[in-house]
Amino acid sequence: MIDLSIDLGFLKLKNPVLAASGTFGYGLEFAPYIDLNKLGGFVVKGLYFNAREGNPPPRLVETPAGLINAIGLQGIGVKKFTNEILPRLLEFRTALIINVCGDDEEEYARVAEHLDGRKGISALELNISCPNLKQDGRCPAMDPDSTYRVVKRVKNATSTPLITKLSPNVTDITAIAISAHEAGSHALSLVNTFLALAISLEDRKPKLGNVFGGLSGPCIKPLALRMVYQTSSRLDIPLIGIGGISSGRDALEFMVCGAKAVQVGTANFINPDATVAIIAEIEEFCRQEGISRVEDIVGTLKETVKKSRL
Amino acid sequence: MIDLSIDLGFLKLKNPVLAASGTFGYGLEFAPYIDLNKLGGFVVKGLYFNAREGNPPPRLVETPAGLINAIGLQGIGVKKFTNEILPRLLEFRTALIINVCGDDEEEYARVAEHLDGRKGISALELNISCPNLKQDGRCPAMDPDSTYRVVKRVKNATSTPLITKLSPNVTDITAIAISAHEAGSHALSLVNTFLALAISLEDRKPKLGNVFGGLSGPCIKPLALRMVYQTSSRLDIPLIGIGGISSGRDALEFMVCGAKAVQVGTANFINPDATVAIIAEIEEFCRQEGISRVEDIVGTLKETVKKSRL
């Protein structure tokens, strides 16, 4: 038997695979396709305090091996969530993480306060990195100070463990990671989507209603992997790797680069059973390689740069 | 007859399509495949003052719709270039742009000085954005001040027009663009490659000899297009769009987003005649749309965000 469990310190996962926010609905959407209890956990779609309209369509554009989205966090608001959805999620034995959004620090804190102490919630994931809210794609995770402020404010508002979700649209992601860490985040998830643009040549118009959107999918994996590795090399805090993961091998690559767990996003759209397939592939890889505890693979990248010889 | 010519102010191009540095050798490599005179121009591989070894192999990794390279600017050095290659390039009637590299400001200036006033050189492209030289991927174009200093220093060393090539690995590319502009750059080319990592899961080792490399190809197009649009919205300086261009439509999308010209990189590897095919496709599109001057399409993106109705 291979031990797939992962200990994040503040949270024990039965395996390292979580479903990523915004790509897994409120979880229930996937119940017809997979046994949710098999997951390490899932992160629900981003919640503001109030319900939210989202961006005007079109909201999606396919790109080579990628997807640009500008959903704009349409959602039911945290109250309706706790009243109508949360009770239905309690039956599942898997980590439930709530993706917390806000227009300002106060709103993040209000959402966190509302959720604080509720049964069934394993952690909050602070979404300070969504690129398709402001028209220019800006978000708190693009600046170390804003990051610090939001995390600190939420930290004061809740006793639930905090995961801060970082943006890849920065010069140095480790600087943002340090801020989030210093402000008291228990873990970091990286990364959110990459700010992108697609246009219709005939119309001379952006393809998305919001003009800019966020790029996800297999095409971003090499960039996300780099950021996870940079951050794990510099900081000692549990990392959750995200970006284009669509196979067990992809997931394990993030773990080798220092992620303790991973999130699967866009792949859920291609195969609703992607998460469970990935878990099975991880287990199979461990079996083949004689790895008895998957956690042992975390951070095992050997950085032996071949020096030129002669 | 469609007028494909483009006026960059300091340089007139017979059409908007240039071959990108590092993907077109010293130009001569492509003479067996295409008529170089058909190009708007080409940018030769990056040159340091002295010859350079480059990075240990492996230097390339294929990714979904992308390519990571860590060549490390292996090259013959600028003296050998002017002695042996430049004379052979003089026969071609197309813009010749030299990609200038340096380990520090002085070296950039020395290369520029060496090239100053030589016949046949249309412009220098300052490569301050190569991500696979330092092990951590850092380069001057990640910081506005370093950018300003290098550009200013080179500007003082040469009378040849300067194009500064920017890095996409930044929080705000417009801030870097402004620095380069203020330091006297005549144009900007954006973007260079995205800092990326690929690993071999079985070996737990980076796939590239240099650990990190730069991602190029179709997968980066939505990101590069966004950066060109952001920069053209904010600055009034000729832009050359680069990133995943592999068809006439791709090239035209960059132009609609504000690029006066484009560079074709990775696509040259897939089809050595990619540049001339793209020129033909641009011409064909103009014919179909009744556009008589291709320059008229530059910056025509209508940013009419659909407002939600009701």
Next chain:
Amino acid sequence: MFTDKEARIVKKTLQNDFAALTMESPAIAPHCFPGQFLMVRVLPQQYPLLRRPLSIHDRIQSRLSLFFKITGEGTALLARKNEGDTVDILGPLGRGFTFDRNFKAKPVYVVGGGRGIAPLYFLAGELKKRRVHVRIFYGGKNSKELPLLAKMRSEGFNLDCSTEDGSYGIQGMVTDLLKKSFKSELPAFLYACGPEAMMKNVYILASEHGVSSEFSLESIMGCGIGACWGCVKRIRKDGIGTWVKICEDGPVFPGQDIIWEKND
């Protein structure tokens, strides 16, 4: 909703820009209703990335058909598949047409534009089985854009056609056919699928004549299963216009609930 990762193609026909694929899928076929759709994986590789939404065009026992126009890379690649190849499909998805209604022996109109005929063929067949008097109105740019014409005629459907260039049927739009027909009779119900501008005009006409209607809408889809919120359109819910998921609450909606796009 089921996934069938290996639905085998048993028949393929190509006609101009249109392709029809019939697949053996005992897992999915029995559960399908007209107006529902499948999410179809184009290739097993990571490119093209997303599944394509395609309506269920027909169902005979354990077999399903798709009928689609080649409009881009995905549909072109799908059309290149051959008999014996397999397709990875997910479905049936969405809410289809509500057709178990009491039409009080009055005729029912089925109005299709171009490739919009795909789901309507399945619908018309089911209505016919229920002995409903179906009249099909079918419009396209030219006769090549009316690919199912011969087939539907040979199966005895009552058909009125229009083409913009007059190469088949009357010259004009499908709404011209409807306008004329409404003068002599009003149907019990109207079902339509086609380009959005056409559907909008059909809706206006139908509602002016007090005819109830359902329309099948298209939207770019990320997941097809209600998880991404990517496919929304403005739909009236409890009187208020909101962004509603086409894949889950649709793709078929009552005409009066749809908030049609303004013309450019």
Next chain:
Amino acid sequence: MFTDKEARIVKKTLQNDFAALTMESPAIAPHCFPGQFLMVRVLPQQYPLLRRPLSIHDRIQSRLSLFFKITGEGTALLARKNEGDTVDILGPLGRGFTFDRNFKAKPVYVVGGGRGIAPLYFLAGELKKRRVHVRIFYGGKNSKELPLLAKMRSEGFNLDCSTEDGSYGIQGMVTDLLKKSFKSELPAFLYACGPEAMMKNVYILASEHGVSSEFSLESIMGCGIGACWGCVKRIRKDGIGTWVKICEDGPVFPGQDIIWEKND
């Protein structure tokens, strides 16, 4: 160097993990020499992105053959092409084996490991045409990794085989065959292609016996035409080890110029 965007496949054979494709390419075939290679586009889409380097395995008039092992997605997709399909190829590229030498009636050794036999088959055929006495030494993990065996035997080639598991020929490595053979005769020249570790051992053995040699190297290639500097390996040039482009200056190099990788 020429591009043939539509070389038509006239014959395909599959054997375990190996595929052979014969294409009609009047533009490229006449210019090919053993040891040269093609850059082969897998699909017309942007995925897989890069062309695959594959050696020219045979040439008969206007026809070219490739022979490759399915080792990843690209070769798997290529092997799925059928007779009648076309392939986009670029070539011939690189410098092949120098085989118009005076071998002074001595035998010439051709040493292949696994898929490394691909270019050697073409070479052996050309040598045979020149009435050179060719001996082929062919090694693999097991008999399945010696796919061309039956074919070469039937064509009358002089063959010695080894497999690591002893399922065919002697049990051991191809170097074991060579060691034995060197005891009784020394060839005029030795050509080899196969896994790098094998080639290194073959080189050491050959040089110990003063036998001159050429090796065909592999490297990941961006362009195949000398433009990207992606394919370099350490090669001695004017006595100094430098990063040399395999695609342009190779893929074939004299054994004594190659700076072999250190064993891990």
